[in-house]
Amino acid sequence: MPRASISAILVSTFLIITGLVLILNLSVNYVWSMILILLGLTFEFGAFGKSAGRFIPGGILTTIGLLFLFCTIMGFSYMSYLWPIFVVAPAIGMIQTYIVNRNKGILVASTVLFGIGAVLFGISLYQWKFVRIIFGITVIVFGIILLTATRKK
Numbered sequence: 696m697p698r699a700s701i702s703a704i705l706v707s708t709f710l711i712i713t714g715l716v717l718i719l720n721l722s723v724n725y726v727w728s729m730i731l732i733l734l735g736l737t738f739e740f741g742a743f744g745k746s747a748g749r750f751i752p753g754g755i756l757t758t759i760g761l762l763f764l765f766c767t768i769m770g771f772s773y774m775s776y777l778w779p780i781f782v783v784a785p786a787i788g789m790i791q792t793y794i795v796n797r798n799k800g801i802l803v804a805s806t807v808l809f810g811i812g813a814v815l816f817g818i819s820l821y822q823w824k825f826v827r828i829i830f831g832i833t834v835i836v837f838g839i840i841l842l843t844a845t846r847k848k
Contacts, residue, residue, distance in 0.1 A: 708733055724767050731760030739791075747795040754788025776819050783812035 709730065716726055738753030762780050766773055789805035792798070820826045 705734065705737060708737075725764065728760050728764035728767055731756050731763060733760075735760055747792050750791035750795065751785065751788035754791050755784045758784040758787050776816075776822075779812045779815035779819060782808060782815060786812065 712726060712729060712733075715721065716723060735753045735755070735757030738749045738756060741749050741753075758780065762777060762784075766777070786805040786808035789801050789808070793801045793805060821830070
């Protein structure tokens, strides 16, 4: 039996999803994020035994698809806090590639992207008064710890 090509699998998957949407009268709003997730997972599973470089687009598409699915279900108002995931998405694919290849350059690049994403996520969450209060308390506690640690010496 001949092996199906990736394009045949993708077209078949798209047709099956479209048929399910039509039969079950599902909202099309969920379908486009599911297509991104399926494309990402196709790259993810296609990377095993082949080029580990397929993890990067797979990680990006899967992460962004999950983000869009969450926003479609919960509302796109959360995007004002979750937008740093766009920066973190390539880092997720790079981490997967690093796990397979153990290339230090990929690890450094993904760590930098994760760090930038974490800082941006912190900045976006800083809009909430609760987060500002917790951050302020944390800074005060670290200041007290620093003062008491220097006094003991």
